[in-house]
Amino acid sequence: MPSDRREIAVDYLARVEGEGAMYLKIDGDEVTDLQFNIFEPPRFYEAFLRGRYFGEAPDITARICGICPVAYQTSAVNAMENAAGMFIGGQIRELRRLLYFGEWIESHTLHVYMLHAPDFLRYPSAIEMAADLPDVVGNALRLKKLGNTIMTVVGGREIHPINVRVGGFYRAPTKPELQALVEELEWALETAVATVSLVAGFDFPDFDREHEFVALHHPDEYAITDGRIVSSSGLDIDPTEWPDHFEETHVEWSNALHANIKGGGGYYVGPMARFALNGEQLSPSALAAASSVGLVPGVTNPFKSIVVRAVEIVHACETSLKIIEAYEPPDPPFLTVEPRSATGHGASEAPRGLLYHRYEIDESEIIVDAQIVPPTSQNQRSIEEDLRKYVTGRTHLDDETLQWQLEQAIRNYDPCISCATHFLDLTVDRTDPQR
Amino acid sequence: MRRLIGIGNPDRGDDAAGWEVAGRVTSWDVSRLTAGSLSLIDLWQDDDEVIIVDAMKSGAPVGTVVRIDAICDRLPHGAFSSTHAFGPAAVVELARTMARLPRSLIVYGIEAGQVEHGTPMTAAVATAVDQLALELQDA
Incomplete structure (x- = not known):
């Protein structure tokens, strides 16, 4: 039945960070081959961290990503402090949260408005969207700039911050420096709430799949900088136990290792997982914004991740204001950390989800x-x-429509392929010439 | 106000071309970026006259320098690509759509050969960097 077989191939996925591809082979109504192909070359960060002084890890790993360097820095310092048997709280931890919220605001805004919204509004890119919706895109640029400004004030610069060190910060910002962010954060909070209403009004494909969600959980707050690793099936472990419960495997079509739950299978990290597992811990305005659009923890349609991201922007703005209100500069701005002959584990919630680091350090x-x-x-x-299930029942769609929707499904995850290589082309392969 | 913006990753061979040029010119306000991100629009918001120097992949001989008046002409998207979701060509076109371009925007592209991590700059690109830096210093 060769006429029932077709292939859809996207050789270079647009509107994702990094270089990747997708290949899909369809036989009748069945997907016979599917590959999310990350071909960006491996970057060997883990290899060249070996032999380096432990204190260099936050600066080296920050270079892995221009969108989420704070996530790398935070997981790295957590791991080093864990290796030294330390946990750092107080105002140093609050500054880390504020810096991280700056990254969430910057990264989520980029994805919600500039990368994912065009999918729902049927624009080829944000450039064409800006012609029709200049105020919306203007707000996005202003929100993103605020995220970058927070990163500059707390982290020293907006990309690859330089003020983070194991144990804390090289310099603590002054109270007036943080107070100067308040007016723009208040504007951002209002704009973020409006963003939730905007994106919740999009048309979402009718698609649900039960996912195994995995995220950090903190008893007192919507976890971002630290916590235990929990899952929707009841896993509840310290990050030091990650190697006992998860494993990485290589597949021939990807330069990024696949992570699985040992004896289980794939799992889902990111805003959807955080909302499912910790949603009730969101800030009051974020909870109200989610409730106003009928979004409740447990949502299983990954296309609604854009709404969850928007809710997390509200949370980030409101919580940042609270942190600034209570801020007292830590003196000194760091604690001395001396890990020797130890292994340290660290995890934090990058905009795209759980980021785990482990380091073994010698004497x-x-x-x-x-x-x-x-x-x-x-x-x-x-x-x-997701792609395999999405195609099932939609094989009647023409290649152009199917390809558009599949790329949108990939962007649900806001994949950062540069980070993972440790990238994307889409091929849907079917031999039926009618489609 | 006039600003020269060099874009490039200093660790990726010829991709460092824009970064290097910007590092040698002292007669302009200079900014160096590792990626042509949306921050460009904020960066030039107070400037009248802006020059961007970036590596390009157009198929021309390695070391070839092209000059594009971005106020008059669109940047060829494929030439000024990025591993990031918003490369410099996309940012310039977004700014054009939103009427947020500076009064003058000249983009210099230097044709790159090797851009792999850890590779050195090729001789042809190094020569082009030297010549363009001298030219812009006196501009």
């Missing part, structure tokens, strides 16, 4: 082994499972 405080598991690596299998 000379030199890194002898490193493992970095980015969120996009962990989501690969879930992305492929």
